[in-house]
Amino acid sequence: MEISASLKEEIVRAPASPGQGCVALVGAGPGDAELLTLKAVRAIAAASVILADDLVGEGVLAHARPDARIVYVGKRGGCRSTPQAVIEQLMLEAVREGENVVRLKGGDPFIFGRGGEEVESLRRAGIEPVVINGITAGLAALTGLGAPLTHRDRAQGVVFVTGHPQKNGAGVDWERLGASARDLRLTLVIYMGIGSASHIQAGLLASLPAGTPVAVIERASLPAQRQCITTLGQLLGSLREQGLGSPAIMVVGDVVLGVRAALTGAPPVAESALCEASAD
Numbered sequence: 001m002e003i004s005a006s007l008k009e010e011i012v013r014a015p016a017s018p019g020q021g022c023v024a025l026v027g028a029g030p031g032d033a034e035l036l037t038l039k040a041v042r043a044i045a046a047a048s049v050i051l052a053d054d055l056v057g058e059g060v061l062a063h064a065r066p067d068a069r070i071v072y073v074g075k076r077g078g079c080r081s082t083p084q085a086v087i088e089q090l091m092l093e094a095v096r097e098g099e100n101v102v103r104l105k106g107g108d109p110f111i112f113g114r115g116g117e118e119v120e121s122l123r124r125a126g127i128e129p130v131v132i133n134g135i136t137a138g139l140a141a142l143t144g145l146g147a148p149l150t151h152r153d154r155a156q157g158v159v160f161v162t163g164h165p166q167k168n169g170a171g172v173d174w175e176r177l178g179a180s181a182r183d184l185r186l187t188l189v190i191y192m193g194i195g196s197a198s199h200i201q202a203g204l205l206a207s208l209p210a211g212t213p214v215a216v217i218e219r220a221s222l223p224a225q226r227q228c229i230t231t232l233g234q235l236l237g238s239l240r241e242q243g244l245g246s247p248a249i250m251v252v253g254d255v256v257l258g259v260r261a262a263l264t265g266a267p268p269v270a271e272s273a274l275c276e277a278s279a280d
């Protein structure tokens with residue numbers, strides 16, 4: 001995408017005090033650089049320092065200035081991720097050195113991924129960051145298969161939920177969540193759930209039918225995207241069979257019935273029929 005020189009020069013935000021830089025938490029979207037917002041592109045193009053997560057797609061960083069310092073703070077090449085306290089410290093130091101800092105986070109900065117903690121830490125240091133939304137992976141994942149997360153006849157709402165067990169060992173009560181999804185007709189969009197898939201499956205099966213449709217989408221929106229359409233009862237078997245792993249999103253609910261026919265093995269709908277339907 002072409003960005004005018006004047007836009008590139010534009011500063012994302014005025015510094016809070018002389019000599020101090022500024023910081024923006026920027027959503028990099030699910031991976032496909034075409035899904036970046038214009039605001040995100042502008043902020044990336046203006047940054048002198050970029051602290052990037054591992055889930056940020058390569059094409060996204062193509063918008064950075066050639067002289068920008070890019071620091072990867074995620075788990076790259078099997079290395080351990082940078083501790084959260086170190087990331088927060090790096091951000092603070094760079095701002096104090098007068099840099100224009102972009103903290104580039106996968107998806108949306110405020111959906112999981114500790115964006116809230118980073119904002120709080122900056123505020124404690126007297127710095128108010130700009131936050132720029134990105135398309136969250138849970139939304140992009142099912143959209144990429146042609147299905148919506150809500151549907152008048154299939155789901156009245158959506159729950160974005162983490163499948164990662166919490167620090168204190170307490171986690172989501174999947175049986176209760178499944179019962180709410182059933183009673184209130186909600187789509188469940190599960191982040192970070194692959195490692196706990198058997199636990200999630202067992203909990204949800206206590207309240208939802210085994211035939212409940214499930215989609216698992218790995219690396220949504222990236223060239224390496226893979227997915228499977230299965231049911232709650234067969235979830236673990238399908239994951240093993242297809243060898244799907246992280247990062248992946250699991251979507252549970254009837255909205256999965258709306259994915260493109262080619263993905264479910266159903267006979268394709270003739271294009272003319274689709275045109276007629278959309279003309280109504």
Ligand code: SAH
Pocket residue numbers: 030031055105106107108109110111112113135136137138141190191192193217218219220221222246247248249
């Ligand atoms: N802030 C991010 C989520 C960070 S938590 C967002 O809004 O998307 C990290 C989890 O997000 C991963 O474990 C995975 O469940 C999900 N995720 C992120 N990018 C993904 C992608 N391209 N495809 C599938 N899942 C993804």
